[in-house]
Amino acid sequence: MISLDNLTVRFGGVTALDAISAHFTQSISGIIGPNGAGKTTTMNAISGFLDYDGAIAWNDEKIDALNPFKRTRWGLRRSFQKEQIADDLTVLDNLLAITDNLPLSRDEKRAEVEQAIESLAITRLVNRKADSLNAYEKRLTDLGRCIIGKPKIVMLDEPCGGLQQEETDHLGELILKIPTLTQATTLIIDHDVDLISRVCAETLVLDFGKRIAFGETAKVLADPKVKAAYLGVEEVEA
Amino acid sequence: MQITQIMQMTKSAKIGLLFALLAFTFLPVLAGGQWIKIFISTGCFILAASGVAFMYARLGMVSLGQVALMGIGGWVMLRMNHAFDLPFEINLAVAGAVTLVFGWLLAMPALKMRGLYLALITLMAAGGLEVIFSTYRFPNGGEGFWGVMPSVAAPFRRPLVATDDADYLRYIIFAIVVGFLIIELHMRAAPGRAWAMIRRSEAAAYASGVNVVYYKAWAFGLAGFLAGTSGGLLAGGLGLLDPATFRASESIMLFALMVVGGSRGWLGVVIAGVLYRVVPALFNDWTIDADIALVIFGAALLHAIITAPNGLSGQLIDLFGKVGKRT
Numbered sequence: 001m002i003s004l005d006n007l008t009v010r011f012g013g014v015t016a017l018d019a020i021s022a023h024f025t026q027s028i029s030g031i032i033g034p035n036g037a038g039k040t041t042t043m044n045a046i047s048g049f050l051d052y053d054g055a056i057a058w059n060d061e062k063i064d065a066l067n068p069f070k071r072t073r074w075g076l077r078r079s080f081q082k083e084q085i086a087d088d089l090t091v092l093d094n095l096l097a098i099t100d101n102l103p104l105s106r107d108e109k110r111a112e113v114e115q116a117i118e119s120l121a122i123t124r125l126v127n128r129k130a131d132s133l134n135a136y137e138k139r140l141t142d143l144g145r146c147i148i149g150k151p152k153i154v155m156l157d158e159p160c161g162g163l164q165q166e167e168t169d170h171l172g173e174l175i176l177k178i179p180t181l182t183q184a185t186t187l188i189i190d191h192d193v194d195l196i197s198r199v200c201a202e203t204l205v206l207d208f209g210k211r212i213a214f215g216e217t218a219k220v221l222a223d224p225k226v227k228a229a230y231l232g233v234e235e236v237e238a
Numbered sequence: 239m240q241i242t243q244i245m246q247m248t249k250s251a252k253i254g255l256l257f258a259l260l261a262f263t264f265l266p267v268l269a270g271g272q273w274i275k276i277f278i279s280t281g282c283f284i285l286a287a288s289g290v291a292f293m294y295a296r297l298g299m300v301s302l303g304q305v306a307l308m309g310i311g312g313w314v315m316l317r318m319n320h321a322f323d324l325p326f327e328i329n330l331a332v333a334g335a336v337t338l339v340f341g342w343l344l345a346m347p348a349l350k351m352r353g354l355y356l357a358l359i360t361l362m363a364a365g366g367l368e369v370i371f372s373t374y375r376f377p378n379g380g381e382g383f384w385g386v387m388p389s390v391a392a393p394f395r396r397p398l399v400a401t402d403d404a405d406y407l408r409y410i411i412f413a414i415v416v417g418f419l420i421i422e423l424h425m426r427a428a429p430g431r432a433w434a435m436i437r438r439s440e441a442a443a444y445a446s447g448v449n450v451v452y453y454k455a456w457a458f459g460l461a462g463f464l465a466g467t468s469g470g471l472l473a474g475g476l477g478l479l480d481p482a483t484f485r486a487s488e489s490i491m492l493f494a495l496m497v498v499g500g501s502r503g504w505l506g507v508v509i510a511g512v513l514y515r516v517v518p519a520l521f522n523d524w525t526i527d528a529d530i531a532l533v534i535f536g537a538a539l540l541h542a543i544i545t546a547p548n549g550l551s552g553q554l555i556d557l558f559g560k561v562g563k564r565t
Contacts, residue, residue: 049441072447084442086434088296097435100428101447145446 006054027179030200037206075152079142087131102149116144151184266404274403278475281410284511285468289461295501298437300357306364309484311337311469316377326397333470341462364486371481394477500549
């Protein structure tokens with residue numbers, strides 16, 4: 001379970017996140033909201049990239065005192081809106097770049113890398129340089145980095161951004177496998193409501209840095225406040 | 239599945255080793271007179287350039303203090319040689335280690351910086367070292383901490399296996415190969431991967447669990463070690479050092495020529511060293527004003543920036559690749 005308690009982030013005079021509280025109890029949960037709602041800011045705060053007030057915990061284990069790289073070593077994994085794999089490394093090296101820094105034995109690291117490669121069926125890619133991969137293959141590599149090393153929290157920031165529908169569907173299937181592969185609690189940000197509906201059991205909705213809804217995804221998406229703020233129904237009907 | 243391929247020989251590595259073997263065998267025989275000294279000096283600057291090249295290629299960090307760091311290595315080497323009766327290799331190791339520490343010190347203010355600001359800090363450090371070298375000069379066997387005497391210099395002890403110039407040139411070529419191997423081993427192991435993630439973005443590095451400060455300091459330390467070793471080898475080659483060799487402008491020149499040569503492989507660094515030392519010497523030999531080399535370097539830099547992102551070495555490799563496919 002991921003717990004956010006009164007999470008507040010300020011950029012100068014702007015309050016980007018205003019006392020957000022949510023307890024994600026499902027294995028895969030979503031965060032949605034219009035542009036500028038504070039979704040990525042929430043992920044950056046959980047990652048430790050931003051200073052924040054409030055508390056973040058996983059299964060009652062607080063991680064606020066950990067700096068960003070120590071959060072990764074602790075078990076936090078994340079992807080970014082624009083994939084952040086190293087172009088001049090092979091896919092294998094991009095995976096090893098994470099295991100290098102984990103407190104695992106050499107054999108455990110090897111096993112983790114092999115498991116990630118087999119789980120995502122990317123054996124054919126392992127020795128290819130990342131700059132030769134297409135957008136989907138880069139996303140797969142990014143996902144591989146997220147499931148490696150027994151993660152506790154996996155956060156995916158628009159994992160299907162820029163992908164074809166077929167690729168989005170396949171990636172959605174792989175995301176659904178994360179809880180069985182890793183036992184991690186997964187958080188997803190995406191504008192694709194279909195993907196969120198299919199993959200996330202519960203969803204947090206943000207608007208202008210405030211929580212406007214949280215709960216079972218289907219109910220949240222049917223909430224009039226969410227439709228108004230996120231889907232823009234009022235404007236369309238007007 | 240083979241996870242670690244650290245010891246795998248690439249085609250480029252095989253060609254590089256063959257090139258080094260040919261140079262090791264024939265260069266000291268073919269080069270006579272002052273040219274052996276010029277090639278010794280060229281080799282030292284190739285080793286130093288390899289330090290800035292890997293930092294630029296793998297971390298995207300611009301260091302404009304490499305030649306100044308060579309000066310530190312050279313100073314320590316001369317100081318050790320004249321103060322103690324230790325073997326050349328011990329003195330060289332101390333020179334490399336002291337410069338490694340200076341590399342770390344240089345890294346301290348730079349660890350939170352990138353791009354232009356980092357380059358400026360390293361350049362200012364090089365400027366500071368230039369003043370120190372000009373003021374206190376290099377040890378030549380005199381008394382006291384600075385060890386400078388006004389008249390002729392005391393003799394310098396070379397390695398037992400390389401007392402004459404020809405053997406010393408072979409010694410330098412061997413040192414270059416070892417230096418390249420150290421860099422390559424880093425590239426293929428955890429530090430190289432961490433540096434690649436830092437180059438991608440610091441956020442990507444943090445998301446990989448990389449301690450960015452630690453690995454940046456490591457890179458500065460390695461570049462400092464290579465600079466210090468090359469400075470020590472240069473001291474061994476010449477017997478005494480001139481402060482003018484280590485001016486801040488020389489660090490900029492070496493970096494610029496590394497960009498011209500290409501930073502992503504051994505060939506680019508070798509081209510940079512040859513341009514830096516051999517081309518001006520050739521002009522002198524042909525009684526052409528050596529300053530014309532600066533004009534040519536400027537044109538080559540423009541060419542590299544506009545048309546050759548991987549430098550002349552990248553263009554040469556592409557050319558050989560095309561020729562190879564046609565034949």
